[in-house]
Amino acid sequence: MENLKYFPILMYHLIVERKNARVWDNFCLEPAELAAQLDYLVRKKFTAINFADLESILQGSRLCPQKPVMITFDDAYFESLKNAAPLLEARNLKGIFSIVTDYIGKENKWQKANATEMTASRENIVKYKGPFISFESHSAKHSHLPRLAPEEIERDMSNSKEVIENITGEKVRAIFYPYGSFNENVKKAAAKAGYKYGLAIATSKRAVAEDLFEIRRVYIKSSDSIGAFKRKVSSWYIYFRGIREAVRHKRGQP
Numbered sequence: 001m002e003n004l005k006y007f008p009i010l011m012y013h014l015i016v017e018r019k020n021a022r023v024w025d026n027f028c029l030e031p032a033e034l035a036a037q038l039d040y041l042v043r044k045k046f047t048a049i050n051f052a053d054l055e056s057i058l059q060g061s062r063l064c065p066q067k068p069v070m071i072t073f074d075d076a077y078f079e080s081l082k083n084a085a086p087l088l089e090a091r092n093l094k095g096i097f098s099i100v101t102d103y104i105g106k107e108n109k110w111q112k113a114n115a116t117e118m119t120a121s122r123e124n125i126v127k128y129k130g131p132f133i134s135f136e137s138h139s140a141k142h143s144h145l146p147r148l149a150p151e152e153i154e155r156d157m158s159n160s161k162e163v164i165e166n167i168t169g170e171k172v173r174a175i176f177y178p179y180g181s182f183n184e185n186v187k188k189a190a191a192k193a194g195y196k197y198g199l200a201i202a203t204s205k206r207a208v209a210e211d212l213f214e215i216r217r218v219y220i221k222s223s224d225s226i227g228a229f230k231r232k233v234s235s236w237y238i239y240f241r242g243i244r245e246a247v248r249h250k251r252g253q254p
């Protein structure tokens, strides 16, 4: 389990050719750049796991790979799915797409810069799901969950879980908090709604999976050079980030 302590969980958003992007910002990445990053993971012998794998590892029914990594795509845009899935499959890497269920097959409304980007449809999900591509929840409405009443949070989350499970026929284990924002109410509601894992961005916990409802992720930006990417997937980067975030949290900074 030692290998899970500071393992990288990468956070991507929109994978799109720059010439086709309506707006280009740090939430975008060119497919060719993603391919170069995935090649690096393969070269360095990382094993990409999904949440079913993580569950088996934590239950002790599966050995933890030497160098685990998780590759996650927030918002499950169709464009990301279409561009990333073939790159992942060709390299035997698993990718995880977190989807906002009220927007399945509809235009995104929360990321203003890419307000017309389409979320994957039911047909897309069915077509792409498989051993390399899994779908988890990014809530029903992409609300700032800490602002909602506890019952409302739980309703949103259990509804979203049910919708995805009905489409895929697979168990949904993880909730990716919209905007990475959570508090104790959100974490409790996630557990009550039947999730096993809650994905944040920055957290006060030092190790990645010290608290399974407050799992840290690494934001990969389009402005990152391949050198920056290599640094961000190293366990020492994640180790030091853990210390920094824990200290900030103690001081009450975000």
Ligand SMILES: [Zn+2]
Residues within 6 Å of the ligand: 074, 075, 138, 142, 178, 179
């Ligand atoms: Zn999002």
